[in-house]
Amino acid sequence: MLAAKQVSVPGRLEAITTALRPGQITAICGPNGAGKSTLLACLAGLHAPTEGVALLDGHPVATLPPLTRARAIGFLPQDGAVAWDVTVETLVRLGRLPHRAGPEADAAAARAAMAALDLEGFAARPVSALSGGERARALLARVLAGEPRWILADEPLASLDLAHQLALLARFRILAAGGAGVVLVLHDLAQAMNQADRVLILDQGRLVADGPPETTLTHAMIAEVWGLDAHWLGEPGRRALAFSPS
Amino acid sequence: MTVRPVPLLLAALALAVPLSLLAGQVWIDPLAPAARNALPILIELRLPRAVLALLVGGGLGAAGAAMQGYLRNPLADPGLFGIAPMAALGAVLSFWTGYAAQGWLLPLFALAGAALGMALLALIAGRTGGVALFTLAGMMIASLAGALTSLAISLAPNPFALSEIVTWLMGALADRGWPDVLIALPPTLLGLLVLWRTGPALDALMLGESAARSLGVDPARLLWRMVAGVGLVVGAGVAVAGIIGFVGLVVPHLVRLFTDRRPSALLLPSALAGALLLLVADCLCRLLPLAGGELRLGIALSLIGAPFFLRLLLAMRREIA
Numbered sequence: 001m002l003a004a005k006q007v008s009v010p011g012r013l014e015a016i017t018t019a020l021r022p023g024q025i026t027a028i029c030g031p032n033g034a035g036k037s038t039l040l041a042c043l044a045g046l047h048a049p050t051e052g053v054a055l056l057d058g059h060p061v062a063t064l065p066p067l068t069r070a071r072a073i074g075f076l077p078q079d080g081a082v083a084w085d086v087t088v089e090t091l092v093r094l095g096r097l098p099h100r101a102g103p104e105a106d107a108a109a110a111r112a113a114m115a116a117l118d119l120e121g122f123a124a125r126p127v128s129a130l131s132g133g134e135r136a137r138a139l140l141a142r143v144l145a146g147e148p149r150w151i152l153a154d155e156p157l158a159s160l161d162l163a164h165q166l167a168l169l170a171r172f173r174i175l176a177a178g179g180a181g182v183v184l185v186l187h188d189l190a191q192a193m194n195q196a197d198r199v200l201i202l203d204q205g206r207l208v209a210d211g212p213p214e215t216t217l218t219h220a221m222i223a224e225v226w227g228l229d230a231h232w233l234g235e236p237g238r239r240a241l242a243f244s245p246s
Numbered sequence: 247m248t249v250r251p252v253p254l255l256l257a258a259l260a261l262a263v264p265l266s267l268l269a270g271q272v273w274i275d276p277l278a279p280a281a282r283n284a285l286p287i288l289i290e291l292r293l294p295r296a297v298l299a300l301l302v303g304g305g306l307g308a309a310g311a312a313m314q315g316y317l318r319n320p321l322a323d324p325g326l327f328g329i330a331p332m333a334a335l336g337a338v339l340s341f342w343t344g345y346a347a348q349g350w351l352l353p354l355f356a357l358a359g360a361a362l363g364m365a366l367l368a369l370i371a372g373r374t375g376g377v378a379l380f381t382l383a384g385m386m387i388a389s390l391a392g393a394l395t396s397l398a399i400s401l402a403p404n405p406f407a408l409s410e411i412v413t414w415l416m417g418a419l420a421d422r423g424w425p426d427v428l429i430a431l432p433p434t435l436l437g438l439l440v441l442w443r444t445g446p447a448l449d450a451l452m453l454g455e456s457a458a459r460s461l462g463v464d465p466a467r468l469l470w471r472m473v474a475g476v477g478l479v480v481g482a483g484v485a486v487a488g489i490i491g492f493v494g495l496v497v498p499h500l501v502r503l504f505t506d507r508r509p510s511a512l513l514l515p516s517a518l519a520g521a522l523l524l525l526v527a528d529c530l531c532r533l534l535p536l537a538g539g540e541l542r543l544g545i546a547l548s549l550i551g552a553p554f555f556l557r558l559l560l561a562m563r564r565e566i567a
Binding site for chain 2: 041044045046066067069070071073074075076077079081082083084085086087090094095097098142146
């Protein structure tokens with residue numbers, strides 16, 4: 001269980017309390033500046049809240065030994081920076097840094113992560129020679145190589161075309177089905193509605209909704225938080241958002 | 247074909263070290279019957295000089311690779327923390343006050359300057375200072391140390407001290423002996439060990455600070471290891487050889503192409519290549535005739551390094567275009 005208990009960061013988060021379960025995809029949604037990335041960083045143990053605490057299986061995340069935390073929680077930042085032009089295999093093997101399980105075990109985990117994201121043919125390719133979609137997969141493979149129980153990704157779909165977005169979300173679904181907890185910051189409300197098991201909606205640092213997407217991403221909530229007049233079309237699981245002209 | 251830089255550099259060093267012992271204004275023929283008479287030259291003059299070239303070059307090469315990895319910038323160099331100018335200031339003060347007359351005090355003054363530089367960094371940037379704050383603090387310290395060095399030069403008590411200071415600042419390994427090796431060896435080896443241990447953290451840092459932290463890197467611990475590692479090798483290098491530029495900047499570029507480009511994979515080859523470069527450059531200084539003595543090592547390296555680096559920059563520009 002990954003939980004936030006009264007987590008507060010001045011100017012960004014106000015007393016957020018929630019408990020996330022493994023085996024689910026949880027989407028964190030909200031307008032720009034709502035505190036989504038800050039909440040994700042607090043849950044990942046990368047940002048210490050000024051009040052409250054983030055807990056992993058009942059232990060404060062911030063005080064866990066860094067390597068223990070790193071083995072349990074994989075974090076995919078938004079920027080996707082890679083400072084040196086390493087090959088995909090070298091990049092993916094960085095995910096094994098917290099483990100020190102030996103070269104063979106590390107190589108096997110990196111190979112499995114690359115295979116899971118169809119990157120075997122790219123192992124020797126420099127990162128600079130990858131397309132946006134290939135790069136996003138390589139960066140996620142880096143996280144998967146660490147075999148974390150929790151995967152926290154900050155806007156992983158940004159800058160991806162629709163086909164790559166769906167492929168990446170399908171991969172997250174497989175990971176959740178395998179027992180991992182997946183927490184995604186998402187801007188695309190339709191993707192959150194169709195793909196997430198649970199949605200947290202933040203507005204100006206406050207948690208204003210927490211539950212299944214059909215009960216949280218309602219017309220009234222979208223109007224209140226995003227200021228948009230939007231209606232859901234289609235069947236559950238295949239929803240599309242239609243906006244009324246303002 | 248994959249080039250493995252470490253065996254190649256070790257082989258080159260195995261060749262260069264004996265050659266450097268034989269080369270000089272007096273060439274030594276190891277097969278000549280009178281070679282035994284040259285043993286004092288070998289043991290008392292050339293061997294300590296070669297050891298110092300390996301130590302200083304190795305330290306600067308590794309420090310350069312670590313700095314470029316830490317700052318995620320190929321233009322970073324060990325001088326950015328301001329420790330080298332502080333060590334130079336310490337040495338200059340030993341000339342200014344006359345303590346340099348006792349040979350062993352000069353490197354100690356330089357080491358004290360380096361230690362003061364590290365303490366100033368700690369004081370300014372604090373425990374949680376980020377990369378940008380530390381770099382700015384280093385630049386400020388470098389600027390202050392440079393100004394104070396210039397002030398010391400302009401207020402030199404006599405022309406002899408002035409000449410000594412200016413000559414020393416140019417960097418050289420001439421007239422160094424085993425006492426200098428004893429002064430440089432412990433901090434350099436300790437610094438190299440500290441830098442070696444930063445390798446995995448520097449690898450993680452290529453993904454940015456938040457990703458590195460998520461991989462278990464403690465940024466504060468990494469920062470202190472960098473300051474201690476760079477401070478020890480640079481302080482020791484300046485203490486025995488003066489200011490030696492370009493090694494820390496150019497050497498990582500030379501070897502990066504032959505590695506998988508992880509910062510940790512660059513540390514050992516950069517140390518070996520730095521050692522080789524300084525050894526060869528020092529030999530050339532000994533061999534090139536120059537009125538009134540030999541070419542200063544710092545000048546020689548800048549003369550070699552500047553055009554080389556310009557060529558690298560032009561190649562990078564072509565790559566970007």
